[in-house]
């Protein structure tokens with residue numbers, strides 16, 4: 086068996102130790118005689134798995150009792166609709182910052198339910214920066230302010246949170262659990278699991294309790310936060326195996342030393358890659374240095390004709406998933422929590438060699 090270095094944007098690399106543990110437990114979970122996949126979500130065994138995962142998640146992010154933590158289906162995209170359905174009434178206004186492709190999708194979906202005010206946008210510069218909050222055109226009466234804390238495609242990340250009185254909502258799909266975060270600054274945080282948390286199919290929502298219970302009557306029942314909170318995320322069948330794997334990832338993160346420890350590792354990894362880009366005249370980062378993502382690192386070369394060659398050569402060396410998104414071009418290295426530092430070292434070495442040959 087050969088494991089390769091996986092730079093995919095998501096679904097993405099999972100910690101090897103987690104996969105091994107899942108393998109060990111695959112056929113007979115702790116003497117139950119069955120796989121977690123085959124177990125009733127109402128069984129004592131699964132409820133214990135679910136509770137432990139939630140407890141570990143709360144511990145990692147220091148989530149207080151003022152918040153529900155929900156483990157749902159549907160992906161972040163479903164939350165693009167669930168958020169306005171739960172937090173607004175018809176005719177309400179909401180504020181969104183447009184920092185990239187995922188913000189844009191969230192804005193479009195919210196527009197089906199309320200009046201969306203785009204407070205600022207970096208679309209004109211192909212999403213290479215985050216417009217300074219001082220210039221945001223906030224509404225007087227927005228129900229919430231939405232940001233995407235890390236744009237997976239453009240590679241821009243909020244390193245400082247906006248200071249706002251309005252309830253702050255964040256799509257953290259691609260930087261959840263990658264660094265410490267003061268949850269109390271948010272009304273709601275959400276994300277699909279398939280980057281830093283676990284496999285695709287699981288969606289994690291952290292929502293302030295006092296904001297739940299006013300969903301619009303037409304809200305589909307599984308998307309109603311109050312209903313799901315009352316049912317411990319089991320109003321319908323939850324994504325049980327994803328929840329279990331997420332629990333293994335949380336335990337792995339705790340063993341590693343928690344979010345301060347992973348943040349230090351992530352900064353070191355990103356630092357090495359950006360240094361390789363900045364110290365060359367061959368590679369280029371299209372992103373404003375102040376907001377460069379520690380998770381998704383796009384880079385280009387002087388001649389786009391070389392992109393395919395770079396990616397093919399990388400694949401040959403066991404460096405997978407480096408093709409950039411078509412909207413940005415070039416390459417993109419996604420370096421989530423589970424991507425080991427050795428993967429970045431191998432990539433940097435390959436970049437040097439490729440530059441020597443083609444630069």
Ligand SMILES: Cc1ncc(COP(=O)(O)O)c(C=O)c1O
Pocket residue numbers: 095159160161162163187233235236237238256257258259276277278
């Ligand atoms: C930042 C961000 N938001 C939302 C999504 C959409 O998530 P999903 O495919 O889980 O609906 C993604 C996708 O991968 C993402 O990177």
